[in-house]
Amino acid sequence: MKLATLKDGTRDGQLIVVSRDLRTAAIADQVAPTLQRALDDWRFYAPQLLDLYDALNQGRARHAFNFDARACMAPLPRAYQWADGSSYVNHVELVRRARGAEMPPEFWTDPLMYQGGSDDLLGPADDIVCASEAFGIDFEAEVAVITGDVPMSVTPDDALKAVRLVTLVNDVSLRNLIPAELAKGFGFFQSKPATSFAPVAVTPDELGGHWREGRVHLPMLVHWNGKKVGQPDAGTDMVFHFGQLIAHAAKTRNLRAGAIVGSGTISNKDAKRGYCCIAEKRCLEMIEHGEARTEFMKFGDSVKIEMLDEAGKSVFGAIDQAVVPLHEAAGA
Template sequence: MKLATYRDGSRDGQLVVVSRDLQSAHYATGIAHKLQQVLDDWNFLAPQLQDLYDTLNGGKARHAFPFDPAQCMAPLPRAYQWADGSAYLNHVELVRAARNAEVPKTFYEDPLMYQGGSDDFLGPQEDARFLSEEWGIDFEAEVAVVTGDVPMGAGPEQALDGVRLLMIANDWSLRNLIPNELAKGFGFFQSKPATAFSPVAVTPDELGDAWEGGRIQLVLQSAWNGRKVGMCDAGPDMTFHFGQLISHICKTRNVRAGTIVGSGTVSNKGVIDAKGRTEWPKGYSCIAEKRAIETIQDGKPSTEFMRFGDTIRIEMKGKDGQSVFGAIEQRVVGPAQPA
C-alpha cells in the first residue's frame, strides 16, 4: 500500500491512503490519524489500511479525492530517529580518490553512518531555504526505509524483517561547512540541514521483485534545473543492504518504530571506454560526486554547487514506467525577506 501525510495545520499532519497510480487518495481518519500511530501498532492497523487501499484501487472508495503531492508533508513529518548511512562505497571511493586519500579497509566491513536531525523534515515540494550560497548547497538523492521495532543485537536478516515502508529522500548537504565540522572529530551537524522525503511511503510488497535482498532494484532519477543528471541504479552497487544498516544501529541499542534509515548517495561504478578513460554514463546523485569525477579526470572540479533559484527533481519509476513514490521537486531559496 501507499501512504502519505497531508497538511492540516498541525506538526504531524493527517494520514491518507494513496492509490497505486498516485491519482486518488482517501483520508485514513477512521483507522488512524497519524502515520506514527500505524507504526506503533502495525499488526493491528496496517491490515485495515490495506483494506482501504484495496477499495481505493478498485474504484469503490466513496470519499476518495484527487491526490495532490503539493499538499504533502514528509510521510513522517518528524521522526524518533533519522540515521543516514553511506552504503554505496563507490561514492566514498570517488570522493576520496579526488583528494588522493585511500579508503580504509574497515569501510568495507562496517557501514558508515551518522545521526541526523529528525525533528523538522521537508515536504516533497517544499522550498529548501539557506542563508548563504557560500555554504556549498548540494542535493543528495537517496533511498530510505522506515522501521518497526527492532531489538538490540538483531542480525541483518531479523533487522530486514523490521522494514515497514520505503521512501526516496533528498538529504541536503552544505559541502563547504563539512570540512571544518569533520576536522573537529565529532561528525556532521550544521552541514546537514533538513532532509526532504517523497510524497508517499510504500510497503515493500508494492515493488514486487524490485525489492530484493534489502535493496531497491530500480533507477533513481535526478534532474537539476530541468536537466537530467542522474539515472543511477539503486541496487547492484549498494555495498550494505538495509538489513545490514539497521543491524549496525542495533549493535548497542533498540531501534524503535518510526526510525528512518537512509542509504546515502546512490552511486554507480564507472566504466572504461575504448580509449581507456573511465566514464560514468549513469551520471550522479549529488554534485560532490560530479566534482570528484571532474577532479579525477581533469585535475580540478568545474561544476559549481547550487544557487538560489535552482531546482532539483528526484523520482524513481517502477518496471511499468510509473512513478513509485511520487517526485521530490524542490527549489533552493535564500533568506526570508522581512515582511
C-alpha cells in the same frame, strides 16, 4: 500499499492512503490519524489500512479525492530517529581519491552512518532554505526505509523483517561547511540541514521483484534545473543492504517504530549512469582534470528526484524542490 501525510495545519499532519497510480487518495482517520500511530501498532492497523487501499484502487473508497503531492508533508514530518548510512562505497572511494586519501579497507565491511536531525523533515515540494550560497548547497538522492521496533543487536536478516515502508530522500548537504566540522572529530551538524522526503512511502511488497535482498532495484532519476544528471540503479553497487544498515544502527541500542534509515547517496561504478549529488560530479572532475568545474546549487535552482517502474509510472511520487534564500522563505 501506499501511504502519505497530508498538510492539515498540525505538526504531524493527516494520514492518507494513496492509490497505486498516485491519482486518488482517502483520509485514513477512521483507522489511524497519523503514520506514527499506525507504525506504533502496525500489526493492528496495517490490515485495516490495506482494506482501505484495496477499496481505493477498486474505486470503492468513500470520499476519495484527487491526490496532490504538493499538499503532502514528509510521510513522517518528525521522526524519533533519522540515521543515514553510506552503503554505496563507490561514492566514498571517489571522494577520497579526489583528495588523495587512501580508502580504509574496513569501509568495505563496516558501514558509515551519521545521525541526522529528525524534528523537522521536509515535504516533497517544500523549499530548500539556506542562508548563503557560499555554504555549498548540494542535493543527495537516496532510498530510505521506515522501521517498526528493532531490538538491540538484531541480525541483518531479522532487521529486514522490521522494514515497514520504503521511500525516497533528498539528504541536503552544505558541502563547504563539512570540512571544518569533520576536522573537529565530532561529525556532521550544521552541514546537514533539514532532509526532504518523497510524498509517498510504500510497503516493500508494493515494489514486487524490485525489492529483493534488502535493496530497491530501480533507477533513481535526478533532474537539476530540468536537466537529467543521473539515473544510477539503486540496487547496483549497494554494498550494504538495508538489513545490514539497520543492524549497524541497532548494535548498541533499540530502534523504535518510526525510525528512518537511509542508504546514502546512490552511486554506480559506471560513471555513464550520472550522479545523485554534485559532490560526486566534482570528484570525478578533480580526478580527471585536477580541479572541480561544476558549481554547487544557487538560489533559484531546482532539483527533482523520482523513481519510475518498468511501465514508466512514478512509484513514490517526486521530490521537486527549489532553493531559496532565508530572507525569502515563508515565515522568515
